[in-house]
Amino acid sequence: MKEPGKEIGSENQKAQMRKGVLEFCILLTISKEKKYASNIIQTLKEADLIVVEGTLYPLLSRLRQTELLTHTWEESQSGPPRKYYELTKKGRETLATLKQSWSSLAKSVDHLTE
Amino acid sequence: MKEPGKEIGSENQKAQMRKGVLEFCILLTISKEKKYASNIIQTLKEADLIVVEGTLYPLLSRLRQTELLTHTWEESQSGPPRKYYELTKKGRETLATLKQSWSSLAKSVDHLTE
């Protein structure tokens, strides 16, 4: 069963584009300094990228399983302890590769736009 | 059951990025002149974007259902007739929106990279 006034491409598509670079952006975010989940969401939001918890946690787990990042618990002054994420060596290497992938992709799009 | 030496993010991720902009790129491709499927794949390949038939056909159907493009049959001089795709008015409008989405996304990534 589908809604009759189904959403047209543009809205949906914008979300689709965001998906593709999400993992990349999260690695970018952490690369500057270690952060915890809510912190990451905040940073991405400041860059106009909307992400929610339900998306982020599974993604962080996946990145940890592939050993791109590690986490350490730290006490908070107000509330429960926080899980700070940080890039591993492999994580930094992968990020470098992804930066190239991104610029390569941007180049392709430019090429098609002309 | 997973392969033990499972593929690490970078390869997989690059594909993921491509996915996000695929629909956008296809609309871009057609926007210049009407094309048929193999033709589109060829054009994308020249821009370093790999797409296969099994991906393209369902995508074109989807775009037709949402009325972003139409098709017309034309005879070929060598082989079966070809289905040429072309943007509709709504398609051109959507494409304009997507161009903005793309540049907005690129901006966000740049913002995070700095």
Place this chain on the structure above:
DNA sequence: ACATGGTACCTTGTAGTGCAAGGTACCAGC
């Protein structure tokens, strides 16, 4: 006339991924 190779179109089943919604645990203040 009909077999063969090439071109083009299309469908089915599978795996990966983001997201909405709901759930658990810890801390501080009243």
Place this chain on the structure above:
DNA sequence: GCTGGTACCTTGCACTACAAGGTACCATGT
């Protein structure tokens, strides 16, 4: 010890690309 806030995590659903397999039409050679 109750309440509100913060933080972490899981489950079920919908969407999408892709691999693989299938159909149809045309031209050429024998």
